[in-house]
Amino acid sequence: MADNDLLIVGAGISGLSMAHQAAVAGWNVLVLEQEHRVGGCLHSHRFTGAPDDFWLELGAHSAFNSYGSLLAMLDTLHALDQLRPRAKVGFRLFVDGAVHRIPSQLILSELLLAPFRMLGLIKTGRNIAEYYGYIVGPRNYAAVFEPAFSAVICQPASQFPADSLFNARPRRKDVPRSFTLQGGMQTVAGILAESPGVRVKFGQTVQDIQRDGGKWAVRTEYGAYTARALCLATPVAVAARLLRSRFPELAGHLAEIETAIVETVGVAVAKSQLNLPPLAGLIGRNAPFFSVVSRDTVPDPAYRGFTFHFRSGVLDEAGKRDCIAQALGLSAEGLASMHMISKINQLPALRVGHGERTQVVDGLLPGSQLALAGNYFTGIAIEDCVMRSRQELTRLQQEIG
């Protein structure tokens, strides 16, 4: 007999939302996580020592009132009172070393035709360059929209499928339109991990999975676990690697999905060191970073935080410090007093035709008691992940009862 009803590999939002929903359904659930914290891309770095109690986002920073599945879980857990509205501050463009307002970079004559160009234009089968470039015109696309889309998805946006971004969903009127939580987005993961019936084991890097006599056997450096059903809720490259020896066909399809690497650096700076106006962030054009995400949306009395999402392999450590100093307008004194934290993020680099690939993947799963959850199905947003986990749990429930 298996030790668990469901084993989940990965304690990001995909794994934890599946764990919470399975536990609500009465399943005995265990999550195995390689790190010593929950959240994956929900990563609110909390400084210890100076700057006291300050946090900044190294990954996701915003959720919206259109994230109905996420909100439904927080509602069930009586956690909606932890939502915090994000202050309305704007983005600016960082172009060739200087900060600009976005409207100053737009070519209005080219934009006039945009509403007409949208009529009847179909997103499916087109990439972002083809779809949005046509609507806003080539010069606006190059000057503002390509950098803005790249900033949103932290990777070059042009080849990304247009229908994998900005999915229209109903909005809840009883929560802020754009929100985070007290302590940042990682708090969502903490709430789910502590929800009744969910158990998470840390420091458990899953190295091998096997199907053995009708149950799943999973091995980490420190232990072996069995379960009736298994969910891989890891980045796609990890899922492909874990499936390679026993499920080569499935692994082969997953291995075709590319991964974008982002070199993320978060900095906390005393307010007194900065002259930059309050902003949501900077969008990089001809810059070594895709975006800078600011903590000004959740202002702190003493510090400001900025997270630079650098293009991979462009700058070394010293180059990143110089770039940060230039973008923030920091003096040598400000730079010396800055607190810095680095992380490597990874995201799927989706391409047109991705929908067909995931259909093939989904066609291989029924009857397997294996679920694949993550940000490499309909989209990379948190809500896409939660919806995928819910859909996969429904299938597993039909398979193992």
Ligand SMILES: Cc1cc2nc3c(=O)[nH]c(=O)nc-3n(C[C@H](O)[C@H](O)[C@H](O)COP(=O)(O)OP(=O)(O)OC[C@H]3O[C@@H](n4cnc5c(N)ncnc54)[C@H](O)[C@@H]3O)c2cc1C
């Ligand atoms: C910089 C950045 C900004 C973003 N901003 C937003 C935003 O503002 N709003 C939004 O909606 N979305 C945003 N996203 C997207 C969203 O945050 C992610 O797509 C989503 O959080 C991914 O969740 P996940 O659980 O599928 O994967 P992950 O968060 O990657 O979690 C996977 C987990 O699996 C663990 N793991 C991996 N391998 C193993 C192994 N072998 N054994 C055990 N554990 C393993 C990892 O440690 C990790 O905890 C952003 C993403 C990034 C990177």
